[in-house]
Amino acid sequence: MSVVYEVRDLTVDLFTRNNAVRVVDGVSLHVKRGECLAIVGESGSGKTVMSFAPFGLMPPGVSVDLAGEITLAGQSITGMAEHDLVPLRGKDVAMIFQDPMSALNPARRIGRQIAEVCELHLGMTKPQSQARTLELMRLVGISDPETRLYQYPHELSGGLCQRVMIAMAVAAEPKLLIADEPTTALDVTVQSQILDVLRDLQTKLGMAIVLITHDIGVVASIADRVAVMYAGRLAEMGPVDQVLTWPKHPYTQALVAAIPRPDDAVGSPFRGLPGMPPLLAGPIRGCAFAPRCVHAFGPCTTQRPPIRATDAEDWQATCHLLSHEVEVLA
Amino acid sequence: MTQPVLEVRNLVTHFRSVERGKTIKAVDGVSLTLYPGEIVGLIGESGCGKSTLGRSIVGLAKPNAGQIILDGVDLSTMRGSQLRKTRSAIQYVFQDPYSSLNNRQTIGEAFAEALTIAGLSHQAHAARMADLLDHVGLPSTVTTRYGRELSGGQRQRVAIARALALNPRVLIADEPVSALDLSVRAQVMNLFFDLSRDLGVACLLVAHDLALVRQAAGRNYVMYLGKIVEEGSSAQLYSRPAHPYSKALLASAPHPDPIAERARSRVPLIGEIPSPTNPPSGCRFRTRCPVAVADCALTLPPAVEVEPGHRAACLLVEA
Amino acid sequence: MRLAHKLRESLAGFPPLALWVLFAFAVVGVLGPYIVPHDPLKQNLLAAGQGFGWDHWLGTDHLGRDTFSRLITSARTSLVGITLVMAIALVIGLGLGTLAGYHRGWVDEVIMRVTDVGLAMPSLIIALAMIGIFGTGYWNMIIALALAWWPAFARVSRAVATTVMNKPHIEALRVMGASPLRIYFGHLLPATTGSVLVYATADAGGLALSIATLSFLGLGVQPPTPEWGQMLVDSLPYLESDPRQVILPGLALTLVVVAFNFLGESLALNRVPRPLPAKLLRLRRDEAAGWSALAKGVKA
Numbered sequence: 017m018s019v020v021y022e023v024r025d026l027t028v029d030l031f032t033r034n035n036a037v038r039v040v041d042g043v044s045l046h047v048k049r050g051e052c053l054a055i056v057g058e059s060g061s062g063k064t065v066m067s068f069a070p071f072g073l074m075p076p077g078v079s080v081d082l083a084g085e086i087t088l089a090g091q092s093i094t095g096m097a098e099h100d101l102v103p104l105r106g107k108d109v110a111m112i113f114q115d116p117m118s119a120l121n122p123a124r125r126i127g128r129q130i131a132e133v134c135e136l137h138l139g140m141t142k143p144q145s146q147a148r149t150l151e152l153m154r155l156v157g158i159s160d161p162e163t164r165l166y167q168y169p170h171e172l173s174g175g176l177c178q179r180v181m182i183a184m185a186v187a188a189e190p191k192l193l194i195a196d197e198p199t200t201a202l203d204v205t206v207q208s209q210i211l212d213v214l215r216d217l218q219t220k221l222g223m224a225i226v227l228i229t230h231d232i233g234v235v236a237s238i239a240d241r242v243a244v245m246y247a248g249r250l251a252e253m254g255p256v257d258q259v260l261t262w263p264k265h266p267y268t269q270a271l272v273a274a275i276p277r278p279d280d281a282v283g284s285p286f287r288g289l290p291g292m293p294p295l296l297a298g299p300i301r302g303c304a305f306a307p308r309c310v311h312a313f314g315p316c317t318t319q320r321p322p323i324r325a326t327d328a329e330d331w332q333a334t335c336h337l338l339s340h341e342v343e344v345l346a
Numbered sequence: 347m348t349q350p351v352l353e354v355r356n357l358v359t360h361f362r363s364v365e366r367g368k369t370i371k372a373v374d375g376v377s378l379t380l381y382p383g384e385i386v387g388l389i390g391e392s393g394c395g396k397s398t399l400g401r402s403i404v405g406l407a408k409p410n411a412g413q414i415i416l417d418g419v420d421l422s423t424m425r426g427s428q429l430r431k432t433r434s435a436i437q438y439v440f441q442d443p444y445s446s447l448n449n450r451q452t453i454g455e456a457f458a459e460a461l462t463i464a465g466l467s468h469q470a471h472a473a474r475m476a477d478l479l480d481h482v483g484l485p486s487t488v489t490t491r492y493g494r495e496l497s498g499g500q501r502q503r504v505a506i507a508r509a510l511a512l513n514p515r516v517l518i519a520d521e522p523v524s525a526l527d528l529s530v531r532a533q534v535m536n537l538f539f540d541l542s543r544d545l546g547v548a549c550l551l552v553a554h555d556l557a558l559v560r561q562a563a564g565r566n567y568v569m570y571l572g573k574i575v576e577e578g579s580s581a582q583l584y585s586r587p588a589h590p591y592s593k594a595l596l597a598s599a600p601h602p603d604p605i606a607e608r609a610r611s612r613v614p615l616i617g618e619i620p621s622p623t624n625p626p627s628g629c630r631f632r633t634r635c636p637v638a639v640a641d642c643a644l645t646l647p648p649a650v651e652v653e654p655g656h657r658a659a660c661l662l663v664e665a
Numbered sequence: 666m667r668l669a670h671k672l673r674e675s676l677a678g679f680p681p682l683a684l685w686v687l688f689a690f691a692v693v694g695v696l697g698p699y700i701v702p703h704d705p706l707k708q709n710l711l712a713a714g715q716g717f718g719w720d721h722w723l724g725t726d727h728l729g730r731d732t733f734s735r736l737i738t739s740a741r742t743s744l745v746g747i748t749l750v751m752a753i754a755l756v757i758g759l760g761l762g763t764l765a766g767y768h769r770g771w772v773d774e775v776i777m778r779v780t781d782v783g784l785a786m787p788s789l790i791i792a793l794a795m796i797g798i799f800g801t802g803y804w805n806m807i808i809a810l811a812l813a814w815w816p817a818f819a820r821v822s823r824a825v826a827t828t829v830m831n832k833p834h835i836e837a838l839r840v841m842g843a844s845p846l847r848i849y850f851g852h853l854l855p856a857t858t859g860s861v862l863v864y865a866t867a868d869a870g871g872l873a874l875s876i877a878t879l880s881f882l883g884l885g886v887q888p889p890t891p892e893w894g895q896m897l898v899d900s901l902p903y904l905e906s907d908p909r910q911v912i913l914p915g916l917a918l919t920l921v922v923v924a925f926n927f928l929g930e931s932l933a934l935n936r937v938p939r940p941l942p943a944k945l946l947r948l949r950r951d952e953a954a955g956w957s958a959l960a961k962g963v964k965a
Contacts, residue, residue, distance in 0.1 A: 233600030288532025
């Protein structure tokens with residue numbers, strides 16, 4: 017399988033009036049064709065900035081510096097100017113967001129909004145784009161697309177709006193789809209419908225998906241591989257089955273242990289982590305997770321842990337415990 | 347059994363819709379009971395009226411009909427300051443910990459205000475404040491800080507501690523941890539266990555996260571489109587759901603274990619929750635129900651006792 | 666020291682020129698009577714119509730009164746006028762607006778419909794009508810302008826108050842059983858006042874202009890009290906022979922009004938985030954670059 021998107025040693029610095037913040041610190045990852053990579057982390061772990069900053073998508077007025085290598089579909093997009101990035105967005109890489117209601121134009125019919133993407137990226141004429149719109153709406157499982165074409169976003173439910181967003185995103189058959197918490201705003205019953213749509217599209221179109229989420233259940237249900245972020249750094253990355261079942265990094269272990277499970281006794285206490293993530297507005301010596309880690313020892317507070325491959329293929333963790341010199345405590 | 351601390355009988359809360367002449371039937375005849383020291387889950391999807399029910403009980407939404415009986419006293423017979431004082435025995439925890447504290451106040455000032463409202467003299471403030479903060483596991487040094495300087499988990503604990511200042515008998519928590527990160531949720535959730543056990547506070551946990559509610563609550567209510575469709579203990583509801591909606595809800599929650607998740611049988615529920623301005627006739631779930639029959643459109647199903655303490659409102663459920 | 670720093674912080678991002686003009690306006694307005702080189706009312710027909718000079722820096726008017734002193738005293742008249750009108754209009758507007766926002770329901774309906782009537786008519790027309798009824802005079806002008814100005818403040822106050830009332834921290838107080846007075850005076854009013862004061866500042870330019878307009882029409886500040894609008898109308902007959910007499914008060918008025926408007930505009934634009942200034946950006950870049958060096962040093 018070919019690598020669709022790759023970042024190497026990506027560092028993102030965000031500058032504000034009061035301080036400089038290293039939001040992403042030396043992250044390397046890649047996603048292959050037809051693969052879904054989930055990026056998991058808590059709020060402030062840098063998962064969203066890491067996924068959007070390489071494509072020039074930052075809130076207005078925010079100053080960022082990017083360092084590292086970014087490759088999309090074999091083409092280096094490192095340091096590319098905004099006007100070169102614009103044609104890529106929507107065509108080679110598409111995004112869907114958490115709140116579909118506010119991502120759609122409330123004053124235009126949804127059919128027109130989807131058709132517009134087809135006209136822009138596929139150079140279609142109006143009748144062609146109309147036909148393509150209907151095709152796309154069927155593809156994402158919108159029932160009765162002929163009437164829905166003429167509806168406005170406020171007439172649709174959240175789940176349907178998210179389907180429309182997905183239809184717009186895949187209109188140009190992008191090689192990479194970045195989905196930022198696509199089901200967080202939706203109810204469980206609707207959430208599983210949307211995940212089914214994404215899974216279905218991935219097989220049909222062979223897209224690579226980068227799924228940003230904090231919900232381990234969503235990861236388990238759709239992702240092939242998972243990258244766990246902590247304080248802007250990559251803690252662990254590997255195949256979903258392994259990482260979620262036998263996590264290597266103490267942070268992943270704590271995170272997975274914190275999920276309430278069906279076999280937990282009713283009334284039994286919840287498991288969690290003490291403390292808080294570190295502030296990113298300053299250099300972090302050693303491992304960022306060390307202050308909250310139950311296994312922390314000498315080098316954890318002084319040396320930044322290297323990325324270590326584990327016994328399994330394509331599975332790595334950034335932890336001193338995995339170093340050969342150190343005896344594994346777990 | 348002991349006397350219930352809170353009894354809600356046939357509560358109805360309707361809103362005027364933005365569309366002229368339409369009413370949103372957010373809560374449409376709901377009854378529930380809370381006993382001292384128990385944690386009760388109220389589960390449902392967004393738009394089912396669970397938040398409105400909670401807000402109606404504390405007086406943030408105005409019920410159109412029904413009774414709220416606190417410790418045997420019907421609140422609808424009271425007015426003005428007497429009502430305010432009596433009702434303050436029911437406290438509320440908000441979903442968003444970032445806006446439930448006034449940004450202009452320090453934590454200490456916010457507590458002092460709550461204690462003053464509770465009728466405590468100024469001399470007694472400091473001791474009580476330290477006591478309350480201790481309950482939620484926060485150092486007393488937070489009193490000099492502003493809410494915005496604390497993390498989400500700390501703020502939510504402050505909000506709970508402040509609610510405790512009113513010596514509540516009932517605590518209604520509306521999605522208390524859904525804005526918090528997974529790793530800090532435990533700090534807040536375990537608090538509810540402490541409060542119910544040590545202080546005998548009855549907690550109504552309004553949430554959509556089934557796994558969370560299952561573990562926390564002893565008893566549960568499932569709500570759909572303004573009505574309660576099923577009621578039962580966690581053991582009953584999560585292992586033997588009776589109502590087709592509860593079954594679908596449980597089936598659609600993804601499992602955190604990827605291998606179990608792939609093995610999970612998917613029963614996708616078709617469509618989405620209908621508009622509460624114009625709910626379906628008869629059983630409100632019938633439009634999405636996989637087992638609906640013709641009769642479902644005609645009669646409003648009564649709650650049927652499936653086993654002791656386990657009731658479901660479905661025509662197809664056998665007593 | 667800390668206060669100065671805080672002040673500079675909160676003023677950062679506003680047009681400095683406008684701030685300087687308004688600062689000068691305020692200083693001159695407050696200190697006016699103590700810093701005038703001449704008595705602004707003292708006539709000296711022998712020195713009438715003088716140009717710029719050593720004795721009278723900006724010359725004298727047709728009655729020989731010192732123009733510079735009169736301009737300074739006008740600033741005071743204007744400042745006092747603006748403050749009085751704002752104070753009265755804010756009390757009425759904030760009071761009614763927050764009341765409507767607090768109570769909603771029929772109270773809201775009644776107050777807002779009255780406000781709508783006030784907003785439907787241009788403020789100057791209302792002021793003119795009031796003066797028509799009550800007669801001319803300084804206090805009548807102040808009251809007329811306040812009556813013309815409060816509906817806008819009521820509208821803004823109500824909008825702010827309704828959003829504040831829906832915030833969970835106010836709802837939490839209601840659940841705790843806080844009395845309406847505590848919620849209103851302890852939380853709603855302070856939270857609303859801040860935003861409305863900002864709006865009022867942005868609106869002060871229009872008010873300065875209205876005071877001058879009414880005085881120009883002879884309906885506001887009465888002679889001999891110096892006032893820019895009135896100085897303008899006084900010197901109008903000499904527009905061709907001695908334009909200085911018209912231009913100077915006009916210039917002073919324009920400066921103040923434009924400064925207020927710029928301030929108002931930047932208040933509105935302040936919500937839109939702007940990129941960091943180059944100097945600050947460089948500073949932050951160096952800061953972050955230091956971390957990388959530190960990390961490398963630790964590794965080595």
